[in-house]
Amino acid sequence: xxxxxxxxxxxxxxxxxxxxxxxxxxxxxxxxxxxxxxxxxxxxxxxxxxxxxxxxxxxxxxxxxxxxxxxxxxxxxxxxxxxxxxxxxxxxxxxxxxxxxxxxxxxxxxxxxxxxxxxxxxxxxxxxxxxxxxxxxxxxxxxxxxxxxxxxxxxxx
Amino acid sequence: xxxxxxxxxxxxxxxxxxxxxxxxxxxxxxxxxxxxxxxxxxxxxxxxxxxxxxxxxxxxxxxxxxxxxxxxxxxxxxxxxxxxxxxxxxxxxxxxxxxxxxxxxxxxxxxxxxxxxxxxxxxxxxxxxxxxxxxxxxxxxxxxxxxxxxxxxxxx
Numbered sequence: 001x002x003x004x005x006x007x008x009x010x011x012x013x014x015x016x017x018x019x020x021x022x023x024x025x026x027x028x029x030x031x032x033x034x035x036x037x038x039x040x041x042x043x044x045x046x047x048x049x050x051x052x053x054x055x056x057x058x059x060x061x062x063x064x065x066x067x068x069x070x071x072x073x074x075x076x077x078x079x080x081x082x083x084x085x086x087x088x089x090x091x092x093x094x095x096x097x098x099x100x101x102x103x104x105x106x107x108x109x110x111x112x113x114x115x116x117x118x119x120x121x122x123x124x125x126x127x128x129x130x131x132x133x134x135x136x137x138x139x140x141x142x143x144x145x146x147x148x149x150x151x152x153x154x155x156x157x
Numbered sequence: 158x159x160x161x162x163x164x165x166x167x168x169x170x171x172x173x174x175x176x177x178x179x180x181x182x183x184x185x186x187x188x189x190x191x192x193x194x195x196x197x198x199x200x201x202x203x204x205x206x207x208x209x210x211x212x213x214x215x216x217x218x219x220x221x222x223x224x225x226x227x228x229x230x231x232x233x234x235x236x237x238x239x240x241x242x243x244x245x246x247x248x249x250x251x252x253x254x255x256x257x258x259x260x261x262x263x264x265x266x267x268x269x270x271x272x273x274x275x276x277x278x279x280x281x282x283x284x285x286x287x288x289x290x291x292x293x294x295x296x297x298x299x300x301x302x303x304x305x306x307x308x309x310x311x312x313x
Contacts, residue, residue, distance in 0.1 A: 030191075033190070033191040034191045034192065036187070036191065037184070037187045037188045037190070037191035037192065037219075037222075038188075038219070038222045038223065038225075038226055039178065039184070039226075040222075040226045040229075040230075042226075042229065042230070044234065054234065062222065062225055062226070062229070063222075063225040063228075063229065063238050063241060064218075064221065064222060064225055064241075068191075068192075068193050069192065069193020069194070070192045070193055070194070070218070073218065073221065074194065074218060093245075094217050094245055095244060095245060096217070096242065096243055096244035096245050096301075097217075097218075097221055097242060097243065098240070098241075098242035099240060099241045099242065100239065100240050101237075101238055101239055101240070101241070153244075
């Protein structure tokens, strides 16, 4: 461990580690409530009859919806605790998110989400010494295809 | 829905049709339920104060979802959103409610964007965009980027 580094040996060992795998059912009502909460009236997300006649064949989920509770692109409390246990600083900010959308997600889909710590870096910021953890979640659908991937950045200082 | 946008219709600098949003305390509660993010930072004033942000703040993921709508409204059913990213740089504070349904006067947020690059790759016609959420003062609190595939007018 470098002099004054926030990244303890214990944290360094977490890079590349798979944290958990969870299965999500994408439900029609949950899609509709999510679209309503965004204020998005797109009939692809709101009207099952309309959506079933499109190439999607079912109610489509807005980008980033992966079943309830939405896990994509969001650092979980569990992860945070895991990092703090490893010696990470206790103050936390959600830095941002990146999504790659590969296959459409819609009502009736079953997504298997695998979360891993993709990287941990540190640098000096206006918050002082700051640690950045990139969490990668891969969502595989019931056909075995990767539907989407998300990377979120957890900022700790 | 919006008029269909083709690859040939856009150039570097083309603006995406802006999307207006008004965040309210009511909306944040609705979002908490619909997304399953029950962090009290977004609805409990005392907790938000103790966390050092002063008052409940708008969920980053809600602003990210607005940016998703900005893109899918623009590209329509024939386009495909391939990538979307954003950074939660600035905090946003929702309007409080005047009645059960109506918020007080106050800030309106705008989701905006413009085309930064267009190129063909394989059979796809791709367009990169700079996107952001801007607060009532015109500050970009949530800058990001998106990659979309658009339909083409060219005959295959």
